Amino acid sequence: MTVFPLAALLFDLDGTLVDTAPDLADAANHMLTSLGRPVCDEATVSGWIGDGVPRLIKRALTGERFGEPDAALFARAQALYDAYYETHVADRSRLYPGVAQTLADLRADGFRMACVTNKAGRFARPLLGALGIAGYFDVVLCGDELARAKPDPLPLVTACERLGVIRDGAVLVGDSGNDMRAAKAAGMPALAVTYGYHHGADLVALGAAAMTPTFDGIRNFLRFEGRFLCAQALP
Ligand SMILES: O=C(O)COP(=O)(O)O
Ligand SMILES: [Mg+2]
Missing domain, CATH: 3.40.50.1000 (HAD superfamily/HAD-like)
Structure with a gap:
C-alpha cells in the first residue's frame, strides 16, 4: 500500500x-448545419472531447484526430460554435x-x-x-x-x-x-x-x-x- x-x-x-457531451454535440451540429454539412451523433462528438473546443471543432471539420482545416473555414466554424455553445453551455450538461x-x-x-x-x-x-x-x-x-x-x-x-x-x-x-x-x-x-x-x-x-x-x-x-x-x- x-x-x-x-x-x-x-x-x-x-x-x-x-x-458535457450533449451540449458539445448540439453546438457541433449547429455549426455543421450552418456550414451545410451533415450532423454527427453524440457518441461521435464524445470521442472528440478532451483537448479543448478548438481541437473538437477541427476534428468535426476534418474527421481526423489532429487534422488542420483551412484557416478561413476554421475561423468561420469557431465563430459559429462558440456563439452557440456560450449560450447553451448548461442546457443538457449534467453533473x-x-x-x-x-x-x-x-x-x-x-x-x-x-x-x-x-x-x-x-x-x-x-x-x-x-x-x-x-x-x-x-x-x-x-x-x-x-x-x-x-x-x-x-x-x-x-x-x-x-x-x-x-x-x-x-x-x-x-x-x-x-x-x-x-x-x-x-x-x-x-x-x-x-x-x-x-x-x-x-x-x-x-x-x-x-x-x-x-x-x-x-x-x-x-x-x-x-x-x-x-x-x-x-x-
Ligand atoms: O474541453 C475539453 O475538450 C476537455 O476538458 P477537460 O480537460 O475538462 O476534460
Ligand atoms: Mg476530461
Whole structure:
C-alpha cells in the first residue's frame, strides 16, 4: 500500500465532474448545419472531447484526430460554435451522479480543491456556476489561461502553487489520457474515473494509481486527516 501526505484535490471537468457531451454535440451540429454539412451523433462528438473546443471543432471539420482545416473555414466554424455553445453551455450538461454530495463531503473533510480543465474559461466558469459547484473550488484553471494545457504538467503545477500546496500533496482526479500524462509529468498521483471520455485509453498504463467507476468512489482512496491511500485498482 502506498501512502501519500495529501492536502489538495485537483479535478478535471469534462468527463469527470460533468457530462458535457450533449451540449458539445448540439453546438457541433449547429455549426455543421450552418456550414451545410451533415450532423454527427453524440457518441461521435464524445470521442472528440478532451483537448479543448478548438481541437473538437477541427476534428468535426476534418474527421481526423489532429487534422488542420483551412484557416478561413476554421475561423468561420469557431465563430459559429462558440456563439452557440456560450449560450447553451448548461442546457443538457449534467453533473455525474454523486458529484455535488462528494464535493461537499470533501470540502467538509478539509481538502483544498481546484478545477483544472482544458475547456476555455468563457465556457468552463459559467458551466461550473450553472451547475452549482463553482463555490467548491479555491482555484479554477482553464485551457486558455496558461501557455500550455494538459497533458503538459503546467496547469497542475500552477494549480498547486495557487493552492499553496506541494505537488506530492495533491491528487488529480480525471477521466482521460491527457489527465494521466499531465499528473505523471507533474509528479503527482492520479485517480481515474472510468465513466468519462477516455476513448478506450488504458488509464492505468498511462499512470493512474487507481480507477473508480463512480465519482463518490474516489473517497475510498482518501482517508483521515490528509492521507491518500492507494491500495489497489478497483475493478
Ligand atoms: O474541453 C475539453 O475538450 C476537455 O476538458 P477537460 O480537460 O475538462 O476534460
Ligand atoms: Mg476530461
